[in-house]
Each structure stands twice: as C-alpha cells, then as structure tokens.
Amino acid sequence: MIVGTGPVLNHLIKKGLPPFDQKDEGVKLLATFALNARWLGTLNPKLKAIPDLVGKSIGLGRKPQINFAFIPEAILREGWGFAGKIKLQYLGTSPAVKALMDGLVDVAIIGGYMDPTGKKFQPGPPEIELMASGKKVYHIGWGEKEIKKTIATGLPFIPFKIPAGTVKGQDKDVAAFANTLTWCAAPEFPDEYAYEFVKLLVKNVTKFKEYHSLGKLLSPELFPYGWAQKDIHPGALKAYKELKLIK
16 A cells, blocks of 8 residues: 655654554655645735734644644744644635635635745645635745744754745745655555556656646656655665665
8 A cells, every 4th residue: 555644744653642642663755746835825914924923813724734734833832932822723725725815814824836946836726716816915934943943843844945936926935844745655565566666656757747737846856855765665765776866
C-alpha cells in the first residue's frame, strides 16, 4: 500500500503525540509530489500582521488537517504565545475561504502548491474562487522568527518566503510555511517495488500534467525533496542515488 502523508504527521506518530495514543515506527518516503504553502488572507486592510489578530477570528481547515489547522495552531501557540487569544474556527478548507468572503471570519488560511524553487505555483480551488471574487485580498505572513521558533519544537515543516506577485494582488513578500506532500509506504514495503515506483515516476514525469494541474509542478529533483535520507525507503533511495538525484 502507498499512502499520501507528510513529515509532520510522521513525526507525531513516531513520538506518539496526539492524535496518536501510542508510538509507531511511521512510514518511509517514496516521493514528494508538491509543497503545500500556507499563509493568511483578509479583506480588512487594518489587519497587517499576526498581533493584529488578537481577539479576531481565523477560518482554518478541519482540526485534524496538518497544513490547514495543526501547523497554523502550533505557530500561533508556540511561535507567538497567542493560545486562546485568537478565535480559531475549524471550518474546512473551502468553507474557511467562503466564510471570509461572506464576512463570517476576519481572516482565513490561504495558499497553494509549489515546487521547491517557488518558481512554479498553483493556487488551490478555494484560492482561485477568492481571487476571482473581485474582492481586494490582503496577505498576512506568519512571521519568520515565529515560524523558526515553532520548527525548533521538533515539527519538521519548512519556512518559505512567497515572493510578491505570486498570487493576484499580493504586493509584498509573505513569510509562509511549507510542508511536503508525499507518497510513502511502510518500512516493510518491498524494496524492489519502491525502486520501480521511483523509476516509473521519473520516466513519466512530464505526463502527469495531462491528468492533474499539480502535475505541472513535478520534476525529478522534487521527488526526494524535504526528507532526511534515513527517512527515505531503501528501495527508493537506491533509485535516487542511481539517478544522481541524491549523492
């Protein structure tokens, strides 16, 4: 079985942290297929930075969603020390953006998907709808120092600066976080299958865009991105070294 997951969830299960009630060895990376980059959007020009959000409401994803709720909550708690000071509404990805457009929350989590260089960016469906609404969207970053402070607690996500102009109306750089979206398998997954899976991906890398918009982000360099070698499946690691994608 091949599953879609990421390094933060893998970290939680290895440590036996909530929502898990016991430790497990976790999974091994086969390939990364995108980076999920997230920051905040508002229609209120007076809200310019995280401290402005004290007493305000944020529309997030569902509580179990790592990128849309768990990491944002961790940054507000560990990075800023704002636990309980901002109203967190766990609405879901699309409902959060819709709530922002309807004036039901002050801020919503927004973003999209990109390659490791940040040069290719694909907004998600809720963000496309938001940008097409004709409303002026103001972009709020998480704070570079606060992101790094949260990562220092052990959560393996990535600080990422989103350059001005990446999305419509974004007139300044935004301090976002990024998390790898990955195909993974259990350690006992056969080495030969992991090896052939990687070779199949690399051989057909240009064809994925014919089936899904995220396929435009794929590159051989992306597949091993974001995970330490010890956390890459041995069969996949063998393929990456043969392909000279990893030394």
